[in-house]
Amino acid sequence: MTTTLTLPDDVRAWAVKIEKIAREQGLDFFPTIFEMVTYEQMNMLAAYDGFPIRYKHWKWGAEYESISKSYAYGLSKIYELVINTDPCYAYLLEPNSLLEHKLVMAHVFAHCDFFKNNAWFARTDRKMLDQMANHAAKIARLAERYGEEKVENFIDTCLTIDNLIDPYAPFIVRKREVLEEDALPPEPAKLPARSYMDRYINPEEDLARKREEMKKKHEEAKKRFPSEPERDVLAFILEHAPLEKWQRQILAMIREEAYYFVPQRMTKIMNEGWASYWHSKILTTCGVCNDGDITDFCTVHAGTMQMSPTSINPYKIGLELYRDIEDRWNKGRFGLEWERCDDMEQKLHWDMQLGLGREKIFQVRKIYNDLMFVDEFLTPEFAERLKLFSYAYNRKNERWEVKTREFLDVKAMLLKQLTNFGQPMIYVEDANFKNRGELCLWHKHDGQDLKLDYAKETLSNLASLWSRPVHLRTTSDGKSVLWSHDGSRFEESRQ
């Protein structure tokens, strides 16, 4: 960035005050540095995911165009941007009013608390600011040496597969693959039978046939590589594809950056909900707003809480869920006794005066991610109160229609959207497909087909990385198919 505006005195003073209040409320965060930026700078930072320096690539330009356009048309405005580093950096938008700055600062402290304390962030690199700058410098050097176009094309290729990672990988201790020489093939399972009936119910020749089959499978599995399907496709390519050294460097950097953002994608609802919970609490109950400010606060707050008929607002869902949890644990509306109670009148006035709410939400913010959060705390009453529904495409009417408000359907839809960030699960299944050194991937199909034109392009890119044909086993229109790409031609075959 060319310039950073200095923080005006009143904003600076409020930053100190709000930080003190936030700590008193129990929030625990890294030192937080606020910077004042113009909206152009804000849009630029947003396009770069909050980092002032990223490697050179047109995708940031595309992102910037879309953000600026949306700002210019008044469709959206980025109020706040904070990055998960130690110290935390947060940006304030210069044309904002003092009240908006106060709100954003309170919001930011809660984000920083979340970054520092949520377990899923434990393995993130808190010096990512430097790391991103290093990557930018390294890629610039490579571009100088190997040519801008070559490097750009390779980055394009890498980016098309940067979602093929295993979100849990940072927590998996990699074991060395030891070849267990004496691993025996498993015994075929027998049907339960009394001893005198056993040879009729489990005839020996049948067992022998099964044993033979299993032995064959076992032998095949031993030869297969990887021995179990591998979800971190990016790592697999990095380790086993015949890449040049500079290519390996770039792919490694892109993988590192992709992993850095994983916890944020895993906790979008929780993180935004937590920050909204606290900005609301701090501004309305801790003497940060005067009476005249309240109407302005409501306008801004309501704007961020707005729900849409076509998507859910993580700020709103998150905030309401935390409030719901706090209320339930304050009143003791949990546990076996509560669950078993079917007297609606009694439930309505249920209050055991436990006062455990605050403690509970701090615990939740420490150990949960969005998927667990929604799975455990979304209740039918909550879904009804927020008027949630699922929608689907009606082919007959050629339009999108409200499908149902049934709690289990709504919850299943939300969980589906959160599972693997709403992206298909792809594994490496066989790196020596048909004994020809071709790569075979497997799409774990859960009812949703892949978008064919995108899949073709992606397979073609994978083929260029693997430098041999690449296959994907998936299901399309209810049939098992194998999609293959050899770098120049796509083919679909039935299985």
Next chain:
Amino acid sequence: MERIDSDRTRFKEIVRGRIRKNLKKYISQGELIGKQGNDIVSVPVPQVDLPRFKFGRRDNGGLGQGNGEPGDPVGGEGEGQGSGKGPAGDSPGEHGLEVEVTLEDLAKILGEELELPNIQPKGKRKFESTERKYSGIRPVGPNSLRHFKQTYRQALRRQITSGTYDAKRPIIIPIRADMRFRSFKEEVKPHHNAVIIYMMDVSGSMGDEQKEIVRIESFWIDTWLRSQYKGIESRYIIHDASAREVDRDTFFRTKESGGTMISSAYRKCIEIIKKDYPSGEWNIYPFHFSDGDNWSADDTMQCVKLVRDEIIPSSNVFCYGQVESPYGSGQFIKDLRVHFKGDDHVITSEIKNKDAIVRSIKDFLGKGK
């Protein structure tokens, strides 16, 4: 320079590259017309984003919030269907993969692709005019400009601060000091000093297809000339045996059925020039489109005289485009070519079909007049 600028430039280069590659297709299919906003066009560029493995959203459905019974449409009826044509988008409210380009950029791409030279304007003086724009809020003003929402908020704010707000009876009564009004700013805009006068033969022999060709061609001529002159006026004349001036919409839609007297259009054109664009400061572009079938050789002679004596002296260039129609003789272009042989103030072009539009645009604009 900000860091992002090089990434933006690169992105725009990629988009422009895609548009350039497909420009001839866009031109001949007339795809871009009707997708035009004020100064922005949506161009259907295939896939500028990065491909990834992802779900086809059609099977997927989604989650929303709000009122509505099962079976009610989500996100407004018909949304995501463009203008009612083509398949619905992958999700409600999605508008497909389109890139927005300013008309200026589009003109630049057109210029590069067709190698059009820049125009040397005839007149240099620029006119200026002021325009009012309502963009601000102020505490005084006439009641007709009162801003209800802002006034309400001021009143609410005052009542909360002064303790007269009762949450149980939330009645807000604005007083004089709460009133807020819209206010305007005056903006100075450079005024036009160029005009395109479109003339089209709408006699019985000009069918829908011929008009479509004229429509597409004038869109691109418009786009190019607009990029050359800041603010440009357009006038439209239709004629059969007699001529009249119409608005843009009528220009492309009218179907008359009379005979054809081309001279009537030229007379009307001269009348407009004399009345509204008299000084030599104006850059004037008369374009005439017809199927080349005129009433009589007599009338054609009159046309030639009018063009030579009246139109050419006041215009930058006179352009005649002839579309092919199954009924016309196509004689007029031959006559013009005979009479204005060697005169580079008259440009003629034959447009046989949609594919010929690109070449014809180059004929007209390739001289840099």
